[in-house]
Amino acid sequence: MKNAPVHCIVLAAGQGTRMKSALPKVLHPLGGRPMLARVLDTAHALGAVAIHVVHGHGGEQVRQWFAQAYPQDRSVRWVVQAQQRGTAHAVLQAMPDIPDDATVVVLYGDVPLVRPQTLRPLLDAGRRTLAVLTAELDDPSGYGRILRNKAGAVMGIVEDKDANARQKRIREVNTGFIAAPAQRLRGWLGQVRNDNAKGEYYLTDVVALAVKDRLRVATVTAEDAVEVEGVNDRAQLARLERIFQLRQAEALLREGIALADPARFDLRGTLIAGRDVFIDVGCVFEGRVELGDGVHIGPYCVLRDVRLGAGTRVEAHSVLDDATAGNDCRIGPFARLRPQTVLADAVHIGNFVEVKKVRMGRGSKANHLAYLGDGDVGADVNIGAGTIFCNYDGANKHLTVIEDEVFIGSDTQLVAPVRIGKGATVGAGSTITQDVPPGGLTLCRAREQKTYPHWRRPRKR
Ligand code: UD1
Ligand code: CA
Numbered sequence: 001m002k003n004a005p006v007h008c009i010v011l012a013a014g015q016g017t018r019m020k021s022a023l024p025k026v027l028h029p030l031g032g033r034p035m036l037a038r039v040l041d042t043a044h045a046l047g048a049v050a051i052h053v054v055h056g057h058g059g060e061q062v063r064q065w066f067a068q069a070y071p072q073d074r075s076v077r078w079v080v081q082a083q084q085r086g087t088a089h090a091v092l093q094a095m096p097d098i099p100d101d102a103t104v105v106v107l108y109g110d111v112p113l114v115r116p117q118t119l120r121p122l123l124d125a126g127r128r129t130l131a132v133l134t135a136e137l138d139d140p141s142g143y144g145r146i147l148r149n150k151a152g153a154v155m156g157i158v159e160d161k162d163a164n165a166r167q168k169r170i171r172e173v174n175t176g177f178i179a180a181p182a183q184r185l186r187g188w189l190g191q192v193r194n195d196n197a198k199g200e201y202y203l204t205d206v207v208a209l210a211v212k213d214r215l216r217v218a219t220v221t222a223e224d225a226v227e228v229e230g231v232n233d234r235a236q237l238a239r240l241e242r243i244f245q246l247r248q249a250e251a252l253l254r255e256g257i258a259l260a261d262p263a264r265f266d267l268r269g270t271l272i273a274g275r276d277v278f279i280d281v282g283c284v285f286e287g288r289v290e291l292g293d294g295v296h297i298g299p300y301c302v303l304r305d306v307r308l309g310a311g312t313r314v315e316a317h318s319v320l321d322d323a324t325a326g327n328d329c330r331i332g333p334f335a336r337l338r339p340q341t342v343l344a345d346a347v348h349i350g351n352f353v354e355v356k357k358v359r360m361g362r363g364s365k366a367n368h369l370a371y372l373g374d375g376d377v378g379a380d381v382n383i384g385a386g387t388i389f390c391n392y393d394g395a396n397k398h399l400t401v402i403e404d405e406v407f408i409g410s411d412t413q414l415v416a417p418v419r420i421g422k423g424a425t426v427g428a429g430s431t432i433t434q435d436v437p438p439g440g441l442t443l444c445r446a447r448e449q450k451t452y453p454h455w456r457r458p459r460k461r
Contacts, residue, residue: 382407
């Protein structure tokens with residue numbers, strides 16, 4: 001028999017007031033991506049043909065984010081729950097759009113760490129009957145408790161607020177995740193009432209209704225309780241972020257990447273690394289970062305969308321954004337590579353050097369205190385300390401071209417557009433406003449040096 005189509009319902013109508021933020025809660029990032037994006041990934045991994053996101057407050061912002069982030073995704077449908085009248089009411093809002101032959105899985109926009117492998121057995125059980133994901137907690141307070149009869153069969157769920165003293169001692173809790181055949185679920189949801197402590201329509205009441213229908217309710221236990229933890233405030237988000245980061249770090253260590261300290265490592269994207277890559281403490285990786293064999297990243301570096309060839313070293317406190325370097329380069333300490341920087345092999349970029357939209361040829365160096373913006377630099381060029389590519393005239397950006405084997409003396413301004421011919425030497429302190437021919441020495445500074453031997457420094461009165 002063909003498997004029923006999977007429809008996921010993502011509850012995300014919570015106000016998120018405890019985040020104290022203008023940003024809707026489910027858009028707060030975990031590992032660099034909105035929590036909701038991670039939940040949608042999980043729904044896709046379960047093979048959902050449709051994902052119904054139930055939203056309330058801030059819904060417009062969430063939809064705008066989605067349209068921008070996933071313009072091609074046609075599987076997400078938006079459902080408004082204007083008033084929060086309980087989890088059963090929230091699920092019910094999505095049901096008109098779900099066919100009877102579907103299997104429904106209920107997910108939560110603010111529970112981002114749940115893994116597909118945990119939900120798959122729940123989904124499988126939910127094809128035949130109501131299935132509930134449970135967890136065993138040392139401190140179950142606040143959660144709905146799973147009620148079982150003497151034979152161990154599930155009889156219902158009692159919410160913390162409605163539980164008596166004996167029930168409160170039960171440590172098996174409802175995580176909120178459920179799966180069920182759509183037709184059945186629709187029937188139960190229609191019967192849920194709100195005569196309880198909170199005056200809400202509880203999704204958990206479908207359990208007792210399923211039992212009344214003589215169904216055997218299935219339970220699946222989440223091995224790792226962290227997976228089913230929700231985010232209500234920034235402290236919980238920060239806690240889940242650390243757990244998420246530690247998981248990533250441990251996976252990278254298993255892949256053979258040397259992290260000085262897995263607890264001081266942050267990856268907000270994808271990291272692809274060769275053999276014997278070393279990453280020191282306090283680094284942040286964003287977007288897509290590719291590191292060749294033997295790459296060494298010093299402490300406290302930030303790398304966003306970066307590709308580094310084998311043997312390249314990035315020293316402490318360097319910031320690289322949308323940059324590429326070949327093999328055996330040396331970058332930093334305190335270097336800044338900005339977008340569209342492309343370094344060939346064996347290039348050296350030293351401390352307090354900022355590079356933007358510049359190609360540098362093999363073996364070229366800018367070792368100290370320089371701004372290189374909008375340039376095309378050949379091979380074996382030496383750029384002295386204090387050199388500035390004056391690329392901006394106040395309205396437009398212009399190109400500085402430096403051919404192979406040029407030597408630029410310290411404290412030189414190259415006023416673009418300008419070209420320095422092959423093998424030329426530019427004397428220190430020059431302000432170059434015209435093209436420089438190949439070879440020879442070009443300099444531009446006051447002709448004579450004067451000394452006033454009898455001059456006296458002013459004295460303090
Ligand atoms: C719920 C469960 C409880 C379980 C716990 C796990 C019910 C009645 N109780 O309790 O058994 O142990 O989760 O965390 O389901 N939401 C809506 N619309 C609503 C109400 C809620 O979208 O009208 C969303 C919330 O944004 C939230 C989620 O559903 O993400 C859970 O709602 P919440 O009110 O926090 O339920 P709990 O009391 O925590
Ligand atoms: Ca909750």
